[in-house]
Amino acid sequence: MCSISHHHSIFCILPPDILANIARNGTAEQREAAIQALSLDATFRTQRLTYNLLGGPAGRQDFSGAAPTVQRTIYDAGHTQALPGKVVRNEGGAPVADVAVNEAYDGLGATFDFYLNAYQRNSIDNAGLPLDASVHFGQKYNNAFWNGQQMVFGDGDGVIFSRFTISLDVIGHELTHGVTGSEVNLTYQGQSGALNESISDVFGSLVKQFKLSQTADKADWLIGAGLLAPGISGVALRSMKAPGTAFNDKLLGKDPQPAIMKNFVHTSQDNGGVHTNSGIPNHAFFLFATAIGGHAWEKAGQIWYDTICDKALSQSASFAAFAARTAAHAGQRYGSASTEQKAVIDAWKQVGVKISAMATAAAS
Ligand SMILES: [Zn+2]
Structure with a gap:
């Protein structure tokens, strides 16, 4: 593979x-x-x-x-x-x-x-x-x-x-x-691997949004739009806005991505579903970026970028550990209990990743 x-x-x-x-x-x-x-x-x-x-x-x-x-x-x-x-x-x-x-x-x-x-x-x-x-x-x-x-x-x-x-x-x-x-070189297996995949989707989408000068509400939040040939039933490979809905086709099968932790896919395939469970952090980023509004690379992207450049982030980070660092960086950039910090904590909560108050406080 x-x-x-x-x-x-x-x-x-x-x-x-x-x-x-x-x-x-x-x-x-x-x-x-x-x-x-x-x-x-x-x-x-x-x-x-x-x-x-x-x-x-x-x-x-x-x-x-x-x-x-x-x-x-x-x-x-x-x-x-x-x-x-x-x-x-x-x-x-x-x-x-x-x-x-x-x-x-x-x-x-x-x-x-x-x-x-x-x-x-x-x-x-x-x-x-x-x-x-x-x-x-x-x-x-x-x-x-x-x-x-x-x-x-x-x-x-x-x-x-x-x-x-x-x-x-x-x-x-x-x-x-x-x-x-x-930077962090997240291990390509399980949750850290799904984070590695998700970070690539996040910045891949931001590259396109930046090129098109799009605000978060105008972006398609798709990965691989245009890649599926005519006649294939689907719009892209993945959707950050609505994970699990990018394609449903007799050849490709159905988009297997979950959007929330409750639907986390346990599998030995694909390094523990790194391209599948990435739907969860992808959706958290989408929720955060659209809650903040404006250009997604400016605040939401900056916080994600700060997080992957953070030497304190473990290579084997879980979703929860990564989420805690994003909350910490939101606090460092925009202030403790700032709109941005509250929004990032809320976005993770919506996908079922809880950030303990202690983790946020200790980190910020
Ligand atoms: Zn990849």
Whole structure:
């Protein structure tokens, strides 16, 4: 599957259960493609692990001191699985004829701009990491992922999924795995894994909202809008506004996300349902951001950002532990018993995550 060895992860936008549903419900051809994607993802995990054992990336460029600028390189994998492929667009280069190349280029740029302008963060690692992406990976490959070094996009099969560069929030989601990895690095299992997924959905959606200058009440709060091919019954991969309602399709199955703790899904699949139970913290963020109003990245996003950069947050944080830190940071930024702090505590309460008064007080 996508992701997980003990130390190194491949983060895919599609969880294995969706691919498994396609394998179960699809035509022979679709089944073949889904099984291939599933096994390919497993292969990557091994390659990445090997790569890390060989010493990881050769010396990163140090941009500290210089004015932060984005440094993008887009590659074409040429429908092979060899990464990164051949360079097709460099930083500052003019748009090319290939729409996937331009979408990848623009999406990386929008994500860089978002982190820089909203939180003064200099790229994924806050040290000016150049942003690389490969498009046209594999044959009709139904996924996109961040492998710890770069973004990789499949073309989709055109029947169930469109090209994976199409959704800006998907690009923001994947790159945010890099941000989380360089800050709290939440363990990709169980509740901490669902938080890791949720943080990627939160900032993925905020990248899009920032790009569109949308206020919280105008945003669609969807992850992967436009990604499902015409004819598939659904609007996106996930909905933060109404978890569990993004799709209901004979091939994909039904969106399994819960919105509240009472419906928490206990499973051994997908690292303990990391793409499923992320619906709960996703919905808490949505409730908080819409209660506060205005641009969601300004207050709600800032509090979430403060929380993932908080060295006191454990890598194995539970929802409740994470929630307590968000309340603490709301108190630090906006004051104890401020509207913002009350709203964040109330949002968590609505999804069934209780923050003890002691935790909030002790932390703020
Ligand atoms: Zn993810």
